[in-house]
Amino acid sequence: MAARASERDNALIRICDLAGRPRGTGFLADAAGTMITSHEAVDGLARLVLHAPGDQVCLVEAGAITSLPEYGLALVATEGLSLPPLPVAPRGPAHPDRRIRLRLPHRAEGTVVGTTAVTYIATDRFHLLDEVYELALDRADLNRAAAEASGAPLIDAATGAVLAVVATALHAGHRASGFAVPLHAGSGPAPLAELLARNGATVPAYGPHLNLAGALRLTGATLRRAAESAEPPGPIGAAGAVRATDGARAADAIEERPQVAEPLREFLAARGEAAPLALGLVGDPGTGRSTELARLAAQRARGPRPAPTVLLRGAELRPGDGSVKDAVERSLRGAARAVPGAPAALAAESSPGCADAVADLARTAGRPLLVVLDAAEEMPPVLAHALADWTSATAGWLRLSRARLMVACRPELWEQIAVSLPPESARQVRIGGLTDGQAARARARLGLPADALAAADAAHPLALRLLSEVRAALPGDPGTAPTRPDIFAAHLDLMCLRIAERLAAGS
Structure with a gap:
């Protein structure tokens, strides 16, 4: 599990403003370079500077950002980042105890305790979000986390798939150690649903x-x-x-x-x-x-x-x-x-x-x-x-x-x-034998002359294939055209010889 967690960490993207101040984290969800992050990580910014492992840097203009404030999310079209996309879970937590992992930016673990309704206050207005995951984190609190925590993928501890996106600007009527916005295609907007469909069809998840x-x-x-x-x-x-x-x-x-x-x-x-x-x-x-x-x-x-x-x-x-x-x-x-x-x-x-x-x-x-x-x-x-x-x-x-x-x-x-x-x-x-034209083309591809087989076997696919292997192993004039039993016997002898060679080489 530690190795898989390390692979997820190496796929994370750090989001900064033009002054270099950290705003959040994101991850790629498809081979085209579409990044998922929280809306708060990009809210109010005309340009983004993305930093990826391996000293990769990408400058993103406002036109490449799809803001979904009513869902607490944003999609960003990146270019030139060589990172593996992460699989998004098609449903809720799979771990028996609903355990999760995330980066704050240090590694942290916790539990999804349930869902709740929250308020997200964006720069223009506030939005009510339903069915947001409420988290109970081990020795961590998103209320005091660094800015990089926003937009971090919430990873299922059992399957390694992304369940949700961490959001630190959400408010509920009670205190919690953190919240995360689930990634569901069914109730989401078209851009998100299309992205999650591409993710499910191209980025493998198991279990x-x-x-x-x-x-x-x-x-x-x-x-x-x-x-x-x-x-x-x-x-x-x-x-x-x-x-x-x-x-x-x-x-x-x-x-x-x-x-x-x-x-x-x-x-x-x-x-x-x-x-x-x-x-x-x-x-x-x-x-x-x-x-x-x-x-x-x-x-x-x-x-x-x-x-x-x-x-x-x-x-x-x-x-x-x-x-x-x-x-x-x-x-x-x-x-x-x-x-x-x-x-x-x-x-x-x-x-x-x-x-x-x-x-x-x-x-x-x-x-x-x-x-x-x-x-x-x-x-x-x-x-x-x-x-x-x-x-x-x-x-x-x-x-x-x-x-x-x-x-x-x-x-x-x-x-x-x-x-x-x-x-x-x-x-x-x-299915039967080949037509005359198909047999002639097959013999040409296999390097067999037109009279290599008896007329009764000239269109038999297996006889053609086995004879080509025998002739390749035993070059020279084969004499008269062999019959189908002759071809099968010669190929059996050839396979026995090769098995004996393997056994001798192994000893």
């Missing part, structure tokens, strides 16, 4: 204050873990280092197939109660099911409006799973261990609810959570025997959460799954 940006980080980590686990072992380079394989390059050589990609996007674009819940991408192994779904997941993660996607394999399901939600929960907890800033409690088995929270955030943002179940045939036999119950429970969770499910499997397995789904809630897309 009880999980926001859309945090959900995207967690689901993005599941995609990276899936990609790493699917990557075949590469050859050994100089000094025993493992070189990157050509697997990713070979997979990218298979271009997007409109006849497959467009129905997938149409499925995700559907909205409303009548929108389908599940889609089966059916085809034989090696036809590119995994490639198409991985490409779709990557496109959702990289788009202008990134959308959360969790990528699972059938082997990740467990015999005791009641629905796909259980596997999503495990995947997100595992991802939390690899996400910087995510609390350790989020990865604990005793911390359920992450799947529902992510799905709820995605639904609210209009970017439904997509769960991709690849190679569904790999599910445990016990679960396969209870497939009808598992599918029905999965449909119930999808309907409540408005998440979507895509399943890649053989046609016969999808028939068993679809029959247990509600009518009109399932879609099916078939």
